Amino acid sequence: MSIVVEELSKNxxxxxxxxxxxxxxxxxEILGFLGPNGAGKTTTMKIITCFMSPTSxxxxxxxxxxxxxxxxxxxxxxxxxxxxxLYFDMPVLEYLAFTAALQGxxxxxxxxxxxxxxxxxxxxxxxxxxxxxxSKGYRQRVGLAQAMIHNPEILILxxxxxxxxxxxxxEIRKLIxxxxxxxxxxxxxxxxxxxxxxxxxxxxxxxxxxVADGTPETLRRQSxxxxxxxxxxxxxxxxxxxxSSLQNLESVNMVDPLRDDSGALIIQSKAGxxxxxxxxxxxxxxQWVLTExxxxxxxxxDIFRELTTD
Amino acid sequence: xxxxxxxxxxxxxxxxDSLTAYILLIAFLGISxxxxxxxxxxxxxxxxxxxxxxxxxAYWTLFFFTPALTMRMLAEENKTGTIELxxxxxxxxxxxxxxxxxxxxxxxGIALALTLPYYFTVWSIGPxxxxxxxxxxxxxxxxxxxxxxxxxFASSITSNQIVAFLLSLFIGLFFLIIFSVLSSSSTGFIxxxxxxxxxxxxxxxxxxxxVDSKDIIYFLSIxxxxxxxxxxxxxxxxxAD
Numbered sequence: 119m120s121i122v123v124e125e126l127s128k129n130x131x132x133x134x135x136x137x138x139x140x141x142x143x144x145x146x147e148i149l150g151f152l153g154p155n156g157a158g159k160t161t162t163m164k165i166i167t168c169f170m171s172p173t174s175x176x177x178x179x180x181x182x183x184x185x186x187x188x189x190x191x192x193x194x195x196x197x198x199x200x201x202x203x204l205y206f207d208m209p210v211l212e213y214l215a216f217t218a219a220l221q222g223x224x225x226x227x228x229x230x231x232x233x234x235x236x237x238x239x240x241x242x243x244x245x246x247x248x249x250x251x252x253s254k255g256y257r258q259r260v261g262l263a264q265a266m267i268h269n270p271e272i273l274i275l276x277x278x279x280x281x282x283x284x285x286x287x288x289e290i291r292k293l294i295x296x297x298x299x300x301x302x303x304x305x306x307x308x309x310x311x312x313x314x315x316x317x318x319x320x321x322x323x324x325x326x327x328x329v330a331d332g333t334p335e336t337l338r339r340q341s342x343x344x345x346x347x348x349x350x351x352x353x354x355x356x357x358x359x360x361x362s363s364l365q366n367l368e369s370v371n372m373v374d375p376l377r378d379d380s381g382a383l384i385i386q387s388k389a390g391x392x393x394x395x396x397x398x399x400x401x402x403x404x405q406w407v408l409t410e411x412x413x414x415x416x417x418x419x420d421i422f423r424e425l426t427t428d
Numbered sequence: 429x430x431x432x433x434x435x436x437x438x439x440x441x442x443x444x445d446s447l448t449a450y451i452l453l454i455a456f457l458g459i460s461x462x463x464x465x466x467x468x469x470x471x472x473x474x475x476x477x478x479x480x481x482x483x484x485x486a487y488w489t490l491f492f493f494t495p496a497l498t499m500r501m502l503a504e505e506n507k508t509g510t511i512e513l514x515x516x517x518x519x520x521x522x523x524x525x526x527x528x529x530x531x532x533x534x535x536x537g538i539a540l541a542l543t544l545p546y547y548f549t550v551w552s553i554g555p556x557x558x559x560x561x562x563x564x565x566x567x568x569x570x571x572x573x574x575x576x577x578x579x580x581f582a583s584s585i586t587s588n589q590i591v592a593f594l595l596s597l598f599i600g601l602f603f604l605i606i607f608s609v610l611s612s613s614s615t616g617f618i619x620x621x622x623x624x625x626x627x628x629x630x631x632x633x634x635x636x637x638x639v640d641s642k643d644i645i646y647f648l649s650i651x652x653x654x655x656x657x658x659x660x661x662x663x664x665x666x667x668a669d
Contacts, residue, residue: 167516171666192518199516203509207445208438219434220517264513 119180119194119271119302120144121166126175127326128161135161137326138175143319145271148298150317151306154426158326159306160200163276166304167197179272193222196265200276202258206250210241210260213249214267221268235263239293255286262293273303279312291316310418320418324426338416344371345387349397350380350410357381363400369393382410431519435527436534439501443535448500452493456539460485464546477554482546483564483635490536490572491604495596497535498579499589501528502658506587511662521662525580525655532576533569540565560637567634570647571627575600577654584661603627603650 128136239259322330369391374384443449463485505511582596611622630643
């Protein structure tokens with residue numbers, strides 16, 4: 119089940135919340151939707167789920183447009199909104215039955231479906247409690263259960279792990295990964311390691327526009343062509359000489375001594391070049407003992423900061 | 429229709445789970461019973477086997493009780509964000525509104541059904557005009573549906589229940605009193621218009637046993653108008669501005 123977003127825009131008054139974005143999500147893909155607060159993530163999700171109409175543009179879910187086939191589109195989507203709003207005064211089982219009935223599940227199958235969701239989401243111990251009495255982690259599971267109860271082919275999860283403790287986060291992530299094998303998932307989050315842990319593809323959005331789209335690896339490659347190395351050379355040699363010799367290497371762009379006790383140096387190579395061999399040969403020539411040489415990977419955080427700050 | 433019923437059933441259950449229903453039923457029966465049988469121009473004071481005193485009391489009590497039922501309906505969903513969850517399910521805005529409308533109407537229906545013993549009691553005392561009694565009940569239901577749709581509209585435009593309550597009382601007050609006062613102080617077409625808009629004359633004629641299509645249309649059209657406004661308020665999220 120594919121999602122095709124075409125030139126989607128949404129204005130709130132003069133503010134452009136979503137500004138002419140287009141992308142596609144393929145079946146079985148888990149798409150991480152990243153962006154700073156107010157970037158337009160939630161608005162995009164609200165449009166895809168048919169909660170609000172776009173100012174212009176269209177979303178097609180397997181060929182069904184959100185403008186003309188609202189009811190059918192809604193049936194294919196499971197949605198967990200931001201902050202996971204639920205009826206706190208309803209018991210878990212009753213709430214799931216209500217959702218199942220609203221989604222048009224056959225009366226005879228509702229009980230089986232509920233049992234399945236209770237099992238998948240690990241709600242067995244808490245199923246008779248009122249939702250308001252549950253801990254945040256369990257509420258989140260109820261949120262996931264209600265989103266999946268009609269076996270939708272698409273799951274849209276808006277910040278599914280906000281406010282959970284580290285153990286719960288890992289459990290929910292595992293759950294999403296497991297579900298994501300069969301379904302198309304769009305997941306929005308602020309937590310970058312979460313994206314790396316769960317998503318196949320990343321879409322970064324800033325001020326309503328898409329600023330990056332690709333796997334974590336492609337994004338790293340795109341953002342930083344320059345090789346960055348951390349090296350240490352044993353104390354015997356003169357530090358200034360080391361720095362000036364390294365600086366003179368053809369491939370080296372910049373040498374930056376770390377200001378901690380380690381005495382390590384950060385070496386940035388010129389675009390497209392690698393300095394590893396040169397550094398090794400230099401050390402051999404000068405008879406310095408090279409004790410450390412580690413390539414430093416660009417973190418997703420850095421890519422994110424680079425793309426979303428002015 | 430099925431979806432409307434699912435939503436109505438949930439809302440009705442919430443009334444009973446949250447004690448709202450019990451408080452309303454007890455208060456309604458208490459107040460209407462007190463003024464029908466014990467105090468003021470009650471049945472014994474009038475000395476006729478008629479439920480007019482009850483209808484006169486219910487006319488006022490429902491005016492206050494209906495907003496208390498409807499204020500939660502959409503304001504709470506707006507506040508907690510559950511409206512988003514509800515409207516992204518496979519239901520339309522209208523199904524949600526009608527479900528909530530039906531739940532309120534059913535609860536008021538239950539309250540009115542519980543006053544049927546008044547009817548049987550009066551019947552045992554003397555000759556009752558059965559037509560007038562049933563018309564009176566019909567009038568109360570129609571009037572309630574008017575207040576419910578006004579209440580739903582008030583609840584749809586805010587996320588604060590108190591605001592919703594006060595706003596629906598305020599709007600309701602126009603139909604209850606203000607239009608009637610205005611009609612008596614103006615003449616010509618304006619006077620007639622205000623007189624038509626006033627709820628009192630329509631309710632009075634129905635509760636006397638005169639079912640005129642003009643009155644039925646009055647109640648139904650205000651109900652529909654209120655629901656239309658509520659639907660517009662719900663659909664506002666879609667408006668591209």
